Amino acid sequence: MSTTETLDLSQAVARELPYLRRYARALTGSQDSGDRFAAATLESLLEDLSVVATSQSPKIGLFHAFHLVWTSAGAPTAEADDVITAGALSHMAKLTANSREALLLHAIEGFSEGEIAEIMQVSETEVKHLIETANREMEASVTGRVMVIEDEAIIAMDIVDIVTSIGHSVTGVARTRDAAIALAKKERPDLILSDIQLADNSSGVDAVNAILADMGDVPVIFITAFPERLLTGDKPEPAFLITKPFTEEQVRSAVSQAMFFSSTATLGH
The missing domain is CATH 1.10.10.10 (Winged helix-like DNA-binding domain superfamily/Winged helix DNA-binding domain)
Structure with missing residues (x-):
């Protein structure tokens, strides 16, 4: 492989890295654990890029390399460091x-x-x-109570329909930061599903941070048209991040996954 080809592959892998890290965190149940396996994958590719070079695309090659690293380690999940995560790992088994x-x-x-x-x-x-x-x-x-933070009525209705169709109840829909905080205090949710940008230009991240500061660990799923703004690697990140426009299957999967893991480290701004 020429130097130019190697450089092109390396750049292609770098572009897909934020999404590998998102996947790794969701798969393992923790940002630290996911990042360790993502880093180990990159180290393996530094030694040999052939896995990427022989795949249909650099992205498929990168995820295949991760699969090899993760399964060779026994397909582990994160260590349980709280009661909620311990319960999640019990379900996983x-x-x-x-x-x-x-x-x-x-x-x-x-x-x-x-x-x-x-x-x-x-x-x-x-x-x-x-x-x-x-x-x-x-x-x-796992079934539970889901709170939706979303300012677009049609999208909120879609989310509510999907969530209830798989057996969960919805505590309500909030369109702003203040409304979200008030709703959470009225009825504690088992899961929060939140947009990033809200109706009054307030932040869904701010709303979630305030709720978690008051209530402690609650699983969170963020929905955004700009996932790269949260997948930066320089601060705590959400385990479950759905990109707009989303599909019903994405929401169903993320809700089911998030009920397993409480990866809700407070996000920085």
């Missing part, structure tokens, strides 16, 4: 092997079944089975 990985790759990262088959080195039939299994097992395992 009941899931069919590899199903959560396949679901995250498909629903959150947007890979096709064929691409996931290449990443995980299994057949497309197996990928389809794993995704169906993960959806069924996770949606059946």
